[in-house]
Amino acid sequence: MLPWLTVLALVTGCSPTRNNDVPLTGGDALSGDLHVLVAASLLPVAETLAADFERRHSGVEVLISAAGSSALREQVLAGAPADVFVPADPVHLETISDEMGLVGTPVAVARNSLVLAVPAGNDAGVASLADLSRPELLIGLCAAEVPCGTHARAGLTRAGIAAAPDTDEPNARALVTKLAAGELDAAVVYASDAASVEDIEDLGWPAGAAPETTYQAVVLTDALNPGAAAAFVEFLLSATARDAFEDHGFRAP
Structure with a gap:
């Protein structure tokens, strides 16, 4: 025992x-x-x-x-x-x-897994992970030292994407709050967040296997x-x- x-x-x-x-x-x-x-x-x-x-x-x-x-x-x-x-x-x-x-x-x-997410309506027309490098968009990631940020950056590197985040949030909920409020055009968040917040659209991970955490x-x-x-x-x-x-x-x- x-x-x-x-x-x-x-x-x-x-x-x-x-x-x-x-x-x-x-x-x-x-x-x-x-x-x-x-x-x-x-x-x-x-x-x-x-x-x-x-x-x-x-x-x-x-x-x-x-x-x-x-x-x-x-x-x-x-x-x-x-x-x-x-x-x-x-x-x-x-x-x-x-x-x-x-x-x-x-x-x-x-x-849990990570997904590319946008505010409801997707006014910026985000369609792929490559859009995270568009300089005219407001992009959010979790800070590199927390798991959602660590795994997001690793997954983007594997996909060959050089993201240009405008904000590095201290935790997943802070990032989701900004995304749902329309303060960001796109972000990498947990699938659980995208499923539980009505004002967020889940675009999946359109570049092979999504990063996961346990x-x-x-x-x-x-x-x-x-x-x-x-x-x-x-x-x-x-x-x-x-x-x-x-x-x-x-x-x-």
Whole structure:
């Protein structure tokens, strides 16, 4: 049994159950604040999952913090309150593991891919990735240090595209907000964002295979509520969570 599952069994007095819609632990056996740090692209689905988890465990309050994965990693390393971390790229978990360790092995909970997206109506007539190099257009990417920016630049390089971004946003949600507001003519965003925001049109990735990322969740070594943290990570593997991820445009890992 993985260490964080052992913690869960000790706290709840029962074994967790995967891939069903019944409470994964003993309901009221868990209590206290649960600090969950998630990549900004996960915020909408994380809020949905947090509310569901709280209904199952009335004594737990899930506190979601969302930002760029690199910023969250630095918060964890600086000692900010954090029980569970779900970045948009496993590389950030590797850094934390090397410097302070992890409880158990990270588990993949969802996948995502990048797409070329435009504001509804596509007034600029964007049709391909090559349009990202048109100087007359307002182009947006995520900053290079966060996963949506790292993978976007790698994918564009493979496609032979020299993008000329007018803005490098600190996280995926900030980029999507500008795109949906019509402040940009085109951007590279996550497929989940394009699926969940009405004012954005998804043009796919018209240059072969789209860049992908996998979200992994883990209980942190300094977790103040390890029992609830282990239960929440296990909940992310349930059928209920999988359905929620798919409803928000993510794919199964």
